[in-house]
Amino acid sequence: MRANLLSRLFLAWANLCLRGNELNRRVEEQAAEICKLKAQLQQEIAKCQQAEAALAQVQDKLEIDVTKVRLREQLKAVFDEALDAILIADEEGTYVEANPAACELCGLPHSELLGKRITDFMVPGFDFALAWGNFLEVGQATGELSLLRPDGTVREVEYAAKANFIPEQNLSILRDITKRKQAERALTQERNFVSAILDTATVLIVVLDTQGKIIRFNRACEEMTGYSFEEVRGKYLWDLFLIPEEIESVKAVLQELQTSSSYNEHENYWVAQDGSRRLIRWSNKILQDIDKKVIADSQNSDLSSGDPNKSNHLEASGTCKYIIGCGIDISDRQQAEEARQALAKEQELNQLRTNFFTMASHELRTPLSVVLLTVQSVEAFYDQWSEEKKLKKLGQIEEAAQRMKHLIDNILTFHRRDES
Template sequence: MYKAALSEHPSYSEEGLRIIFVEDVVDDAELVQQELRRSGLAPSLLRVDTEADFLAALQTPADVILCDFSLPDFDGLAALKITREQYPHVPFIFVSGTIGEELAIQALRQGAYDYVLKDNIARLPSSVRRALRESHERAIRRRTEEILFAESTLLSAVFDSAGAVGVMLNAEGRILRFNQAGEKATGYASDDIRGLCFWDIFFPPTQAQNEKERYLSADRSSFPLQFQNQWLTKDGQIRTLLCSVSVLENDHFRTVFILSGIDITQWQEAEEKVYRLSHFDQISGLPNRAVLRDRLEQAALRNDPHAGSVVHILVELNGLARLRDALGAQAGVALAIAIAGRLQAWKPPGPTTIAQYADRVFAVLIEHVKREDVDAVVQHLLRTLEAPYSIPGQEEIHLQPKIGIALYPDDTRSAESLFHFSEVALHRAQNSAYEHTQFYTRSFNQEISARHVLANQLRQAIQRDELVLHYQPQVSLKNGKITGFEALVRWRHPERGLLPPAEFIPLAEESETILALGEWVLRAACRQCKQWQDQGLPPVMIAVNLSAMQFNEKNLRVLVGHVLEESRLDAHHLELELTESVSMDDPEKSIAIMVHLRKLGVTLSIDDFGTGYSNLGYLKRFPVGRLKIDKSFVRDLVDDPHDLAICRSVIALAKSLRLEVIAEGVETINQLKLLHAEGCDKIQGYYFSAAMSAEECTSFLARDVSLPLDTIRRLPYARSLLIVDDEVNILSALKRVLGRSGYQIFTASKVADAFDILSRHHIGVILTDQQMPDMPGTELLEKVRYMFPDTVRIMLTGQASLEAVTQAINQGAIYKFLVKPWDNAQLEAVIHEAFEKFEATLRA
């Protein structure tokens, strides 16, 4: 349809243009014609100065109409009204020296395309060209809509005779037409459902909203849509239809959806039966080996080594064959079904396949498993299968699982080889009287063994006092003072030196050593905090992390009370940090635990806030005093609008709930300045200090080391202009032109430098080129829009996609669009106007 319309309106041309100029001053008309010709336009320009002459001139269509605003015997607005009535699609441009701002706005509202002042007549050619291009595009769109309407009419004529189910919907989804095939398939009569909402008739309430969004929320460019769908008939049966949906829009701007569907219910039922017979075990109902191989090949294709390995586990339960022989085939079938059900219930989160590998052998295929987590997964599976089984008519049955494991791509990159290697590992496990699990690779077994050794050494390390605490300062952004420390545990390993917590905390959680470790950290941190107080140092808070296992320990409140009593530390100097995920696992239980802890007088905080899935309804009930913004959001705070938005939201949320906010992982001055400007209360990170020994912290407190706030406060507002362009000569020229206006001018040749300046200074206006090497100007201004919404955004470029710029303007990312080479006076006027706009927001 668009091509048909385009053939009637060939590509845009400036040849043979006819312009009518309503003007009583001959010299002004000649000046306009000279300016148009100088710019490359050579129109036939007809000057008229009376209403009668204007009406006569309109007998021959014009491409553009120019008009002075004030005429001795004629009025510009009257000429505009005549044009709108007779030729509403012809661009009308005022060219005047007397039109004021209010009259100009009135003229634009009544349909004028633009107005050009006679003392800035150099702008007229570009205005005429834009008007001609837009008029050309509108003509094509109008013809396209006419063709679409004609085709819609033709479609309606043949609609009712179609053999497939046919439904026609209006823009709100109400049924306009319903053909005979649809009546036959669904049992609904057309007259009974016409005017009713389509998704309310043929779909249950749980599915109706999704269907509504499919039609009303889909991008129009994605049509026609093809999909398979299930409809409800009048008597409640489910029919499967293969559907196709197209969309029509006529010149009345009414959307019409045309849906056609083929009823494939019986064919699909037959196909599903054949598929299940060939791809699933008939006893357990699990996928068979063919499906498993296909899943493995798919997993191999999408495997990301950084995300982990693909683990293939074979499981055989010793004694299953003997029990089947002793108790009969039916008992064997019941046991097989029970094992399959238990495996399905155990299935870990993430992509996992449970399959019937062979008779009495089951398979588990798990994707994205970290090497260090494989042993924990296998041990959990082992415990699940060791639990006794119950089948009708029999006492509890105990089966001993034997497990063989192979990994992709650690062991092999072939599906068949992986199957073979896991079979070898299973065979080795079957032959061992003591080992229930066996990995194929010797090196991996050695690694697992090493982890077991390290876990045992950790238990001994707690007893031998090989652990040590380091402390990272937490600093107030109100006065720059140290207000507290977070206690972070280290392990002085006798052979490997000082180990960070990432190397042994996961082991502690797996082996339940975390309870003893957490108690040690709590006692040591409280003793140290009290020691600083006894030394006469400024009082500070000490923050201690609680693990999930600690938090759920029933004696936690008693333990905290004993530790405070032993250390003689006032409870209000202790802060316990809970991860967001732990606190939301069972919110009601978490609230009860928190209330007990708060009764002791300790402060509670939510650590790593934003990384979990908090329910705000529960969060407002948590008796916490502080939220900690996770460092993953602080890392790219300066140049990522999403991270800045998250930080702003957390700060705003905390303020509304009267909570303090502390940001972790602050490493740069720019991060610090933005957080300070957004109202963050405290920071913690390498910018101020890494975690230190107790002795170093003592020195910090004794010397009253603080954060110099003068370095992070934004300077008082000045008219600050940021110019972004990768061409040095352009930056110099712009500084030379705009410098005489007294602006404080910053320049950047890279986008990264621009964000650096924006984070450190109160920028009122940003002027950028489009063709930047590291990011298009439209994308830069879109980010600035979200991160610094009051900053006025202007694009100055010689090369830009009209579509991209138009979209950016429509979305509000660009305030003005200027073209290189620029007119100095126009540029200065636009920048001046932009600063007035920015300063108006400051006064609001």
């Protein structure tokens, strides 16, 4: 029985070993399968990562392409809508592209402009070969030139050009400055016209800045003072021409112009280079900053009153830039006025003298008549009159003589005063 038990135990152990081996074999097979599946999974993950990277590259490329398209559209819009003319020429100077502004500037439609050469728009005498060679050598150019259109009209343009901005193509940008040039020429003509007026005017014209420094000085001023404009330019007015006692009053006049009035008048002396003095009557006007605006005074009564001080005023933001003074030399006029006054005074004195001598002759005639009549009476009635009456008549003669003496003394005194 014991042997039977051992046999059964042995069989059970052997069976258990067989089952353990089978289980180990199955575990190993499952582990191998798991490793195989893991390897396959890693391969799939790698493929997914590669696909994801490829997708990212495609997306980046699409974004770049979209950006390029947008940029191309923007550049095309800038090219087409630019107000300045944009032209592209090849190495021979033949236009291969142009924007609408260039077509308008050149006076040709797009289809006709392409294929034209730069020389087709140059005025006679322009050395294109030299200019084009220098441009290609330097690589860029800027400046101004005259552009001859097919209809014969000429446009003044300023240009900026870049050689080979892309291989074998040259970019140029042109801006029509014809109106600006016309305005500049008109301004130059007007400036020359004003200068001619200033130099030919017989009145004194001086332009000062707000500090009282001389900015302009016409020929009449040069002739009167003996100074040239170059000698007085930038110097203070009072350092050259004013007498000391009038400096402060002239400064006050200039200050009044800048603070409370746009126009005033005054008189003062100018001292010439040789030391002579001339009396000048000035009419002064301020010239405000050209960027500021002069507005009419709101009071209609001021406009109709004719008062230059009230005809216009500066806005609160306006500033005085220059002071213009127009002067008339009234020295000769003053001398003539003084001579006229002296003549009038002399005539008045002559009239007084005439009146005095008329009165004096009348006053002398009266006592002289008394003397003559009394003497005649004494001669006629000397023997008939008493001594008392004779003495009385002699007293009358003496009284008349004293009166004549007094009148003669007055005449002599008047004569001495008249001579002095």
